[in-house]
Each structure stands twice: as C-alpha cells, then as structure tokens.
Amino acid sequence: MDDSAKSNRPLFDLDLLRAIVMVADCGSFTTAAARLHSTQSTVSQKVRRLEEMVGHRLLERGHREVHPTDAGETLLGYARQMLALNGRMLEALSGAFVAVIIRLGVPDDFVTGKTTQALAAFNRKYPEVKLEVTSGLSRDLIASYDRGELDLALVKQRRNSREAVACRPERMVWIDSAKHPSFHLDPVPLVTFPPRGLCRDDMIQAIEAMGRNWRIAFTSSSLSAIQGAVADGMGIGLLPPRAVTAEHVLLGEKDGLRRIDDFEIAIVHRPAVDPVIGELVKALVAMLDRESRPA
Template sequence: MSDIEKPNGRLFDLDLLRAIVTVADCGSFTTAASRLHSTQSTISQKIRRLEDMAGHRLLERGNRDVLPTDAGETLLGYARRLLALHDEMAEALSGATVVLTVRIGVPDDFAAGRTTEQLAAFNRRYPQVKLEVTSGLSRDLSASYDRGELDLVLLKQRQNSREALVCWPERTCWVDSARNPCINLDPLPIVTFPPRGVYRDEMISALESVGRRWHISFTSSSLTSLQSAIADGMGIGLLPLRAVTAEHRVLPKNTVLPSVDAFEVALLHRPVADPMVKALARVLSQVLAQETAG
C-alpha cells in the first residue's frame, strides 16, 4: 500500500508525506523543491493539501526558516516511519541486499570530518546496513529519539541530565571576531541558538553573574550561521573548541567572562538495540573520545 487511511476515509499519500519531510529537513521550500526535482509552487500545494487533510497547520513559514508546528512534529514522526517502511519494502522487492536500516542523529558540529569518515567506513565494511544520518539541534534529536525515530543518537546536554552509554565533557570557549571584535561593546552583542537551544541559558547566566549588559544580536539554529555571524562581527558566542575557525578569536580565560563548563556529549541507544547498532556505537565512541580529548 502507498497510503494510510484516516478514520474519516481520507488518505495520506506518501508523495505528500515525502514533500513535508523534505521541507522540514531542508528548512526551505526552495531547497526541498530542488531536491525533489519539482517546483516551489508544487511543493507548497502539496503541503497545503496535507494541512487540509490533517486539519492543522503543519509548518510555520518564517523569514529565514520553515519550522514544524506541534501538529507538524507529530505528523513528521509518523511520516518518517511510513517512508522508511516504504523504502525498505521497495529495496526488498528489488532484490537489494540491505537487511537493516540504522537511523543516527548527530549535532551539526559532528556531522562532518572524522564522524562522517568513520560512518562511511562502517558502511563499506557492512554494505547490508543502510545508514540514515540526521543532523540538528540536540533538543530536536533528543525528541526524535524519544519518539522512536532514531536508533542511535549523539547529544549535547547539561552534565548528568540524562543517563547515557558514555559521556565526555564538552569543552567550550567564548569566541569573538578576529577582524571586528565586539568584546568591548556595551551592551555586549551575543550570537546564540534559539530558546531552549544548547548554551543559550548558560551564556546569559554567565554574563549576568558578572553584571555585564548584553543583547541578542543574532539567533540561528544553524551552527554554520552562528560561526559566520561571530566571524563577521555580529557579536560574541559560546562555541565548542572544535567549531572555532581561523576567523575567530578565542577570548582568554582571564577576560571578565566566566568559563562555562556545564555540558557533556552523550551517546545513547536502547538496551535492546540490534548488534549492528551497538557495533556502530563502539565506532562512534572511539571517534568521540578523540574529538573531545584535550
């Protein structure tokens, strides 16, 4: 079957579900249309049809990003599972050798470099295992894991806030622009993740503990955007050391800004996880031990 029937008799077409999942993953109708080899107007029409069928607004269209509503988050959870089952069935019927799909969630600053190198190496070693990697904010990855949408997840969290397989301290630092420093401005502009995003509350608490006046000058859920905003002189920010670039200046520890050492990197999977999930967790543990060493 390619559709799922609602109690009122209407059908959720997989083509519509794939459209909203792609928009949510890309955060943009334009990018989603390009990925689906379609037009922006066609994708918009599909989302409107889906919203009419669901009886709820599913996406909030902002100036920069497209974000799911609460109803949209619920629908996306089911949509991803249905699409995964559909693709798995298609692979099985086509004679593909994939026998297991492992869904992995990682924060943006781990979604490149050694992490992806080791994921690719694992895939070459076990070609029967299909890896589906999702990157994003830890709060969203945690919610997806709790809904059963991810099998293995790497999270940034406040220390000892959630039991995990293994945890490593997250080394963070205050970062300013190398070309256009902001540290002496009053009030101090800060660059940060959205509300409930990692580091945000701790940044504000640290600044207020030393009586420093501040204002939020730039907010984004994208680590890359935050890195660029800091480099271009929009404000200072708190970043993991691995995310510091040559365009940044790490503020020395003897500045008036207190150190923030409240975070850890945690790796989670369920106790009943497939042996391949556990094997991949061991691989990621080795990578993370090196990434967080210091």
C-alpha cells in the same frame, strides 16, 4: 472483461519495446541495429511483431527516416516508462542487500570530516547497513528519539541529565570575530541558539557575573549561521572547539569570562538493540575519544 480474459491478454516483451524505442530515437533501422548489436532484419522483425500484437502500424517507413505513427507515439510513451522501471529495478536488486537500517541523529557540528570518516569506516566494515543520518539541535534530536523516529542519537546535554550508554565531556569555548571584534561593546552583543537552546542561559549568566550589560543580537538554529554571525562581528558566541573557524578568535578567563564545562556528549539508544548498532556506538565512542585527546 472477466478475470480469465484479462489473464490471457498478451504481455509486452521488453526486448521488443527496446527495439522500437531505439529505432524511433535513431530514425533508422540500420543505425538502431548497429547500436543494439543486431541485424536490420532482426530489428524489423521485432517491430513487426509489436505491430501484429497491437493491431496497428507503429512506424512510418520513409525513404530516409522512420517516424512513429499516432499509435506508435502512444506505445513509445509507455515503452520508455517500462524500460526505465526495469532499469531501476535492476539497479535496486544489483546493489548490496540492506539487512539493517540505522536511523542516527547527530548535532550539526558533528556533520564534519571526522564524523563522516568514522561512519564511512563503519560502513566499509558493515556494507549491509544503510545509515540514515539526521542533524539538528540536540533538543530536536532527543524529541525525535523519544517519538521513535531515531534508533540512535548522539546529543549534547547538561551532565548527568539523562541516562546514556556512553558520555564524554563537551568543552565549550568563547569566540569573537577576528576582523570585527564585538566583546568590547556595551552592551555585549550575543549570538545564540534559540530559547531553550544549549548554552544560551550560561552565556547570559557569565556576562552578568562580570557586571556587564548584554543584548541578544542574533539568534539561529543553524550552526553555520551562528558561525557566520560571529565572524561578521554581530556578537560573541559559545561553541565547541570543533566549530571554531579561522575567522574567529578565542576569548576566555583572561577576558573575565568563566569557563563553561557543564555539558557532555551523550549517546542514547533503546535497550533492545540490534548488535550492529552496538558496533556503531563503539565507533562513535572511539571518535569522541580521539577528538578529546590533546593535539
């Protein structure tokens, strides 16, 4: 078939397709008409127009119920798809226009109420912005940022190890299980992030400085797994205060453990940046400042 013939082929009217789908679903022209806020004769006319258009009888009209013919079943399958696609298109176009997409990376322990509250407040101020948030280990977030997969990242790092648009100190605290403490064990069991994970080496050095033996009892890249392992007595851990739960107890200098204060929270983004990303940076910095204030 040449292009001119294809261009002259009739196009299906979604209003007609909606009518026959409703009749098939209801099994009755009368019920379908009521649901479509129309008359039975109008619905019947729409079905007849479709039948004339395709050259096949589409519905078998019985005394009590209406059933689709084989051709009707075929048409109904496509009709449902077309109506569903039309609905999805309307939903997509009726929403707010998304002018900017910001790909943001945050550590797992920042996927909390305070962070989501700050992001929600930002989104209310800039409803045209769509936030795509990725969480994970800081080392993985930085790798994603360097590959160009993130526009903006909030990461943990050793102080002054990487240039950033904003930095704030990251306090770390030693934790043990409230129900099943393990710090007294020999060797001391440690619950840590994987090798090259933040604070792992610092934990080992601190235990060795006490002259005590240690062993890695549990390793995970999941914050919730680390929290749970410590709570269940598998070993001691080192986390920021925001990640401490009621199932943990704090350890510290009174227990012979040195304070770990070599880390910071850094916010990085590219030099050529959309102004609205700068506004998001301000919102994140304000969140960090609120968190660091004494209770």
